[in-house]
Every structure is written in C-alpha cells, then in structure tokens.
Amino acid sequence: MRTPRIRLLLGLTLAAVAGPRSLPAAVEISATGISLPFFDATGKLTHRLVAKDGTKQGSVQVLRAVEVRYFSTEDPNVVVQTLTTDEAVWDDRKGTLTGRGRMAVSTADNQLTGDGFDFALATSLLHIHRQFTMKNPEVLLTSDRATVEVVVERAGENLKLSDVKRCEASGNLVITVQPTAVKTYGFEKAFSEKAVYDGATRTIFFPEPTRTQGKDVNATLQTMTLRLGAANESR
Numbered sequence: 001m002r003t004p005r006i007r008l009l010l011g012l013t014l015a016a017v018a019g020p021r022s023l024p025a026a027v028e029i030s031a032t033g034i035s036l037p038f039f040d041a042t043g044k045l046t047h048r049l050v051a052k053d054g055t056k057q058g059s060v061q062v063l064r065a066v067e068v069r070y071f072s073t074e075d076p077n078v079v080v081q082t083l084t085t086d087e088a089v090w091d092d093r094k095g096t097l098t099g100r101g102r103m104a105v106s107t108a109d110n111q112l113t114g115d116g117f118d119f120a121l122a123t124s125l126l127h128i129h130r131q132f133t134m135k136n137p138e139v140l141l142t143s144d145r146a147t148v149e150v151v152v153e154r155a156g157e158n159l160k161l162s163d164v165k166r167c168e169a170s171g172n173l174v175i176t177v178q179p180t181a182v183k184t185y186g187f188e189k190a191f192s193e194k195a196v197y198d199g200a201t202r203t204i205f206f207p208e209p210t211r212t213q214g215k216d217v218n219a220t221l222q223t224m225t226l227r228l229g230a231a232n233e234s235r
Contacts, residue, residue, distance in 0.1 A: 027057070028055055028056070028057045029055065029056045029057075030053070030054070030055045030056075031053065031054060031055075031056065032052065032053040033052070033053075034049075034050060034051040034052075034053070034054055034061075034063065035048060035049070035050045036048065036049040036050075036090075038121065044073075044076070045071055045076045046070065046071065047068060047069060047070045047071065047121070048068070048069050048071075049066070049067075049068050049090065049097070049121070050066070050067050050068075050069065051063035051064060051065060051066045051067075052064055052065035053065070054090075059091060059092040059093040060089060060090070060091055060092070061089070061090045061092070062087070062088075062089055063087065063088050063089070063090055064086065064087050065086065066084065066085050066086070066087065066088045066097070066099075067082055067083065067084050068082065068083040068097070068119070068121070069081075069082050070082070070150070070151075080107070080108065081105065081106065081107045081150065081151070081164075082105070082106050083103065083104070083105050083119065083126070083150070084103065084104050084106070085099045085101060085102065085103040085104070085117070086099075086101055086102065087099060087100075087101060088103075094120075095120060095121050095122045096118055096119065096120050096121070097117075097118070097119040097121065098117065098118040098119070099116065099117055100115075100116050101115065101116070102114075102115055103115075103117050103128070105126070105148065105150070105164065107163045107164060108163065109136055109163040109199070109202070109228075110134055110135065110136045110163060110164065111133075111134070111135045111136070112128070112132070112133070112134050112135075112146075112148065112164070112167070113131075113132070113133045113135075114128030114129065114130060114131055114132040114133065114145075114146065115128075115129065115130040115131045116128070116129035116130050117129060124149055124150040124151070124165075125147065125148075125149060125150075126147070126148040126149075126150055127145075127146075127147050127148075128145060128146045128147075128148065129145055130144065130145065131144075132144065132145055132146040132169055134146075134167060134169065134197065136228065137178060137180070137181075138177070138178055138180075138181040138185075138228050138229075139175050139176065139177055139178060139181070139204070139226070139228070140175070140176040140178065141169060141173070141174070141175050141176075141195065141197075141204070142172075142173070142174050142176075143169035143170055143171050143172060143173040143174070143195070144170065144171025144172050145169070145170060145171055146167055146168060146169040146170070147167070147168045148164050148166070148167045148168075149164065149165040149166040149167070150164055150165065151163065151164060151165040151199065163199035163202070164197075164199045165199050165200070166196070166197065166198060166199060167196070167197040167199075168194070168195075168196050168197075169194070169195050169196075169197070170193060170194045170195075171193065172193075173191070173192045173193060173194060173195055174189060174190070174191055175189060175190040175191075175192075175195070175204075175226075176188070176189055177189070177190075182214075185226065186212075186214060186217065187212040187213060187214035187217065187219075188213060188214050188215065189212070189213040189214075190206070190210050190211065190212045190213070190224070191210065191211045191212075191213070192206045192208055192209065192210040192211070192224075193208050194206070194207055194208050201227075202227065202228040202229055203225055203226065203227050203228065204225070204226040204228065205223070205224075205225050206221070206223060206224040206225070206226075207223055208223075209221065209222055210223070210224045212224075
C-alpha cells in the first residue's frame with residue numbers, strides 16, 4: 001500500500017527539480033518598408049515614422065535607415081522637417097524612439113545634429129545626449145547636449161513648421177559666427193554654458209554670463225540675445 005505514496009513523492013520531487021514552466025518567448029517579426037502614420041485630433045496627418053527595415057519583438061522594434069517626416073499643415077504631401085538616423089529603437093507602448101548613434105534634424109532654417117537621443121513623439125520632445133550642433137547660414141552652435149521641441153501644429157498655436165519650436169543647448173557652449181555675418185554681430189565667437197533658441201522669433205538667448213571674442217573687441221556680458229536674420233537684412 002506504500003507504492004502510490006512513493007510514486008507521488010517521486011512525482012513532486014521531479015516537478016521541483018524541473019521548476020515552473022517558462023513562459024513562451026515573444027515571436028520576432030522581420031519587415032521591410034515600415035511606415036507608421038500619426039494624426040492630430042481632427043484626423044489630419046501630421047508626421048510619419050518610416051524605416052527601410054526592422055525587427056519587432058513584443059512592443060519593441062529595432063529599425064534601420066529611420067526617418068520621422070513632418071508634413072506641411074497646408075499640404076500633407078510636402079515634408080517640412082525630418083529627423084534621420086541609421087538605427088533606432090521604437091517602443092510602441094511608450095511612444096518613444098531612441099538611438100545611440102548619430103542623428104540629424106533638418107528644417108528650412110536649421111540643421112541640428114548630435115550623438116545619442118530619445119524622442120517622445122507624443123510630446124515632440126527630443127533629448128540629444130552628446131556633441132550637439134545647430135548650424136544655419138549665420139552661426140554654428142555647439143554644446144555637450146540639448147533639448148529640442150519639434151513643432152507640431154496644435155489648436156490655439158499660431159506656429160509654422162519651417163523650424164523647431166524651441167531648443168535649449170547646454171554645457172561647454174560655443175557660438176561661431178559665419179564669416180558673412182561677423183560684420184553684423186561684431187564678434188567671431190561666443191562662449192557660455194546655456195543658450196535658448198526660439199524658432200518663432202528666430203532668436204538665441206544666453207541667460208548666463210557670455211564671453212565674446214572678436215578681432216578688435218572682447219567682452220563679457222551678463223545676458224545676450226542674438227536675432228538671426230539681421231545679417232541678411234543689413235546687406
């Protein structure tokens with residue numbers, strides 16, 4: 001009569017050794033020609049995430065040859081801004097695009113670049129982690145990092161998509177004035193710790209002490225504001 005008990009104990013022992021059953025791994029899906037559209041509250045197409053190819057496992061997709069394209073509010077066929085990078089990870093649950101490599105944001109007015117980023121598409125907030133640059137025909141700005149608000153038209157905002165909405169650059173910040181604009185601004189370089197670019201007014205505000213360097217004049221200013229476009233107006 002002890003045999004069933006021995007078999008039961010043996011079964012429990014083997015189950016304990018084997019451990020609990022592991023959950024099945026998420027299926028990995030590979031795809032090419034990936035396109036993910038985004039719409040505003042009225043159903044209008046605002047931007048699109050595209051990639052040459054990628055792999056998906058769960059809510060996470062590893063994408064290659066990535067672009068986020070922002071469209072004109074007047075014509076959805078016209079691309080007015082782009083974010084590009086060689087490789088990025090798209091998290092569908094969080095709505096974030098992240099990457100470790102080089103990335104660029106191109107607008108009609110500026111070219112922004114940097115290494116490493118995380119981008120929340122729902123809020124249009126882009127964090128650039130290292131080696132940030134912002135270049136236009138008048139100045140080249142470099143810094144350790146930056147936070148960028150990419151413009152997406154929302155109700156109550158009278159904004160155009162020709163440029164980013166706002167960019168705050170910080171850490172070892174250097175402004176190099178392009179040769180054609182030196183005469184207008186009166187200096188060749190400026191050094192500070194922080195600068196805030198406003199895309200609507202096309203101004204760069206330096207809220208902390210800033211040192212300017214030029215051929216004839218060197219100065220330290222408590223705050224400074226540059227209005228881009230002044231060089232073109234003075235010609």
